[in-house]
Structures are given as structure tokens and as C-alpha cells.
Amino acid sequence: MSAELITARKKLSSVSTNLKKGKYMPAVQAVHDGLLTMLRQSLMKSERTEFEELLKKVAYSLNSDDNLRKVYPLVINYEPGKEKVFLDAMVELLRLLQEKMNEDAQLDIAAIEARKRKDLAEGQKHLDNQSFDKAKSVFDKLIGDFGSDIDLKADIADRYLKAERYQEAFNLLDDALRDDPNAIFLYNRIGIVLRKMKDFETAEKYYLKALAICQDDEYLLFNMGRLYFDWKKWPKMAKAAERAMDINPDFKEAAKMKAFALKKMG
DSSP states (O other), X not given: OOHHHHHHHHHHHTHHHHHHTTOHHHHHHHHHHHHHHHHHXXXXXXXXXXXXXXXXXXXXXXXXXXXXXXXXXXXXXXXXTOHHXXXXXXXXXXXXXXXHHHHHHHHHHHHHHHHHHHHHHHHHHHHHXXXXXXXXXXXHHHHHHSTTOHHHHHHHHHHHHHTTOHHHHHHHHHHHHHHOTTOHHHHXXXXXXXXXXXXXXXXXXXXXXXXXXXXXXXXXXXXXXXXXXXXXXXXXXXXXXXXXXXXOTTOHHHHHHHHHHHHHHO
């Protein structure tokens, strides 16, 4: 028996075990691949007889699995000499299993998003009631479960910012930035938080890092100008506003910022 047929035999023999473990896609894929290999080979009579017996057992296992029947309720027939018909059934079954996997994945995503919305609402309620320890407990649990979601971290940071919990907001944004060092919107938010904390020098460093990554974001430059307004750095404020206007000449707020800074400079 060739190496290809030995591999095909192993695949067909694994079907029952995979079904018992609930591994439906690998089980059906093994039938498909094993059968395809069989069809491509020239089999001796004894080899054909062995594979026909294997395929009968495979068909029985597939038909006997209640969960698989929910996906493919039709009886899966195998008759010696009609291997191509059996192969077509496996192709259809693989398609249906893939569709089910996609549907299940969408349901999982929907459930996850519903969980996030629920916990965010609960945490926000605690913030509104100034129960900050309870809010932090809810948010920390949420982040612990979905730690790679930088948008979630930014959302919670915004909630902390509005509640004037600046240190918590900064910690979250700084953590998110380690996940994605090129996320300009995170630098922008960190700059705003640090400005609120009156840590102007650190805020400026974050803005400069952001500008090194993206030099054509007028809103980033405008927020940098807001930093210089609070810091009373009028020449830097005027320069930031002017650079924002170079990118967007119709940026009226930047024009007002520049005029204000120039007036302060005398």
C-alpha cells in the first residue's frame, strides 16, 4: 500500500474518534481528504475492499451522530462504486458546517458585545453615583476579560475623564498605547488627560510622539494648542494653530486660537 493510501486510511480511521470529541469539521474533512486520495489512486482488489469497509463504517458513524444530523438531516448513503456521490455529500456537509461555524461566531460576537454594553452601563452608573471603587471593580473585570480591546480601554478612559478620574484614565490609555504604539487617537486622549492633570511637560512629550508618527492631523495640533493655552506658552500655541491651519485652511477654531495667542504675545 502506498504512503498516500496509508495516510488516507489513517484519516478515515480517525473519523469516529473526532466525532466523539465533537470535532465535526476535522472529522468530515478527514472523510473528504481520505476519499479524494482513494479516488486518485489505482487500488488493488484487497485495498479497494478495505477502503469500502472503512467507508461503510464512516457513513454509519456520520449518520449515528445526533449533533451532525442537526446540521445535515439527510441520510448519508455510501455504496461501493459510488464514491463520487459520497464525496459530493462530504463537500456539502463541509459547506454547511462552515456556515454553522460562521453563525456561531457571529452569535459569540453578539454575546460579547452585549456583555460589554451591560458592564459599561453598570460601571457608568457607579461613576454617576460617585461609587468609584465599585466602578473600578466592574471596569477592571471587563478589561481583564477583554484586555486586547484598545477601543474598550479608550471608552472606559473617556468615562473616567468625564468623571474627573484623571489618573485612572491615564493608566488605561497608557496601557492601551503599549498594545498599539501607533494609535494616534490614544496619544491625543492622553494629552488631554495630562493637560487636565496639569502635567504639561509630559502631555507635550506625548503630543510630540504622536506628531512624529502623523504630521498632518489638524485636530492633534489643535489639541496641542489647547495644551499651550493652559500652559500659557503663547508662541508655541500660535505655532500649533498655524500648523493646523496649514493642513486645513478652513479650520476656524484654529484661526481663533492663533489670533488669541498673537494678542497675548503683544
